[in-house]
Amino acid sequence: MCSTKDREQNMKNTVAVILAAGEGTRLKSAKAKVLHKAAGQTLLAHVVNAVRRAGVEKICAVVGHKKEEVKKEFANEEIEFVFQKELLGTGDAVKRTVSYLKKEKEIDQVLVLCGDAPLIRSESIEDMIQSQRENESACTVLTGILDNPASYGRIIRSSDGSIEKIVEYKDATEKEQAVQEINSGAYCFDKNALIKGLNQLSQENAQKEYYLPDLIKVFVQEGARVDGVTVNDVSEVLGINSRMDLALAEKAFQKRINLFHMENGVTLMDPDTIYIDSRVTIEPDTIIYPFTYIEGEVKIKKNCHVGPFTQLRQGTLLEDGAEIGNFTEVKKSKVGKNTKAKHLSYIGDTVIGDKVNIGAGTITANYDGKAKYVTIIEDGAFIGSNCTIVAPVKVGKNATTGAGSVVTKGHDVPDNGVVIGVPAKLIKKKVNA
Ligand code: UD1
């Protein structure tokens, strides 16, 4: 085993090539396959994130079908894009990256990952990199053992446990089809072996494509070793080829995300009915009740109560002890400490202070048909039931809005003010509030 420092260095000497040129015919979509989403992020973003979490900095993506769309989506990321004009197979896709690989002199290991296999874990990426280096093998393949190996490539091992070849399902004999160990489509190659081997691939197979996995045979013939690292959690190898696969990926992500939060001290009362986007952060001792949907970059601090039947959307922050209850939607808003909005509300583009009570049925009207505006509700305010607060407007500290009032835009409620009616009028100011 090598030291942490060696490990970090290994990651720096590695480039990740992500194959993302394919069309994804079976999704029947106008959109590029890798831009379909699961758990709130594109398939390709999940792969990129796993690579980055593993500490690999250099990423090269092979794009082809709808390439401009894909490049645009990742315009802010440091990714080298390489174009594959004709989809001649995974071997050809990697071949397109050779001039880039040669240019990156300090790189000696090349990870190859599929842009349509979003569930790969960073730990598996690290394992492949370490295994390839430690065994000095030409390649380490990430494999999975499946009850139903379907149309994945089959791993054929030799008697010493190393990998002899990978056979595509369509080219496999009956005996080979019976093998349950499959190729995940993720590999870590020795750079020089990869570059040399790519020239020896042919299209003589059932699909008339250059198969990347055929490299294994080439390496073995030359006396080099090929190893496998097998995943424990088979969801990791799931490749997305259909809408059904997309739904399976979503389920697998949800399971993983829910577990992660529970392990971090969050109570999920009924995980099966709770949806949490991969970008959500939740602090310990928060309780999420059933039928809750949390999407986008949402931050929930400790001791909060969320749900049942709640929707939290992009850009929402719940401070310690906030409570958001049934049939309440919160979008791009900050909810202060111990503030409660427990029933039937829409809160959008709103900044709410601490210890505010939002009465049942309150709506912050943030959109006038053209633009969105901000509502501010300061500490200690009491918003009566069924109020409409029309932004831009501010409700001051410890102010009260009577039940059913409509606070109109620009008519700020002063600190300690009490307003009622439609439109809301100031009737008094509280003393010693
Ligand atoms: C591939 C593997 C198979 C493995 C499976 C895992 C080959 C020949 N087979 O099969 O052994 O079990 O992945 O999911 O590699 N791509 C390109 N350019 C191309 C062709 C493909 O960029 O010319 C990309 C696709 O966009 C996709 C990835 O490569 O992201 C895999 O290609 P795909 O055609 O889906 O391969 P599979 O048939 O699934």
Ligand code: CA
């Ligand atoms: Ca595939």
